[in-house]
Amino acid sequence: MCIFCKIIANEIPSSKVYEDENVLAILDLSQTTKGHTIVMPKKHYANILEIPGDELAYLIQKVQEIAKNLINKLNAKGFNIIVNTNEAAGQSVMHLHIHIIPRYDENDGLKVEYIANDKADLEAVLREIKN
Numbered sequence: 001m002c003i004f005c006k007i008i009a010n011e012i013p014s015s016k017v018y019e020d021e022n023v024l025a026i027l028d029l030s031q032t033t034k035g036h037t038i039v040m041p042k043k044h045y046a047n048i049l050e051i052p053g054d055e056l057a058y059l060i061q062k063v064q065e066i067a068k069n070l071i072n073k074l075n076a077k078g079f080n081i082i083v084n085t086n087e088a089a090g091q092s093v094m095h096l097h098i099h100i101i102p103r104y105d106e107n108d109g110l111k112v113e114y115i116a117n118d119k120a121d122l123e124a125v126l127r128e129i130k131n
Contacts, residue, residue, distance in 0.1 A: 002094060002095045003093055004040055004044075004095035005095060007024070007026065008024050008042050014026040014027075015027040017037050017066060018039075018062065018065075020062075021042070022041060022042055022059075023039060023040070023058070023062045024039075024040055024042055025037050025039040025040075025066050026038055028099065032101055032109050032110050033076075033101055033102050033103065034074060034102060035070045035074045035076065035100075035102040036099065036100070036101050036102070037070060037099070038098070038099055039062060039063050039097065039098045040095060040096060040097040041055060041059055043055070044095055045095070045096045046094045046096065047086060047096050048083055048085050048096055049085060050096070059096075059098070063081060066100060067079050070100060070102050071102065074102055075104075076102035076103055076104055077103055077104055077105065078102075079100055080099075080100075080101045080110065080112060081100055082098070082099040083096075083098050083099070084099075
């Protein structure tokens with residue numbers, strides 16, 4: 001049983017932000033920023049590629065509701081939503097979970113940086129995707 005399944009089963013304590021019959025949201029122990037919350041389905045799916053579409057839609061709806069609440073209650077200026085899928089993308093717990101990271105300013109503990117690759121051959125990439 002994975003660590004998130006143990007948390008869902010109340011075998012490991014957590015700081016619950018939201019819970020219903022299908023979804024659990026808890027404060028992340030790391031608290032990258034104040035209010036950093038993890039939202040997960042109660043059913044075990046390794047990642048976003050495994051969850052059925054209707055269950056994903058419900059999960060995302062709850063992520064939106066929880067994010068709005070975090071913005072309002074914590075006076076955040078915005079938020080990032082992060083879903084890591086597989087180890088190559090930084091997934092360390094193989095139970096689908098979505099991070100909501102409230103943002104307060106550019107020095108609040110999270111840095112997301114996109115580095116442009118101006119040498120990318122978009123036509124070649126598009127052909128590879130479509131074939």
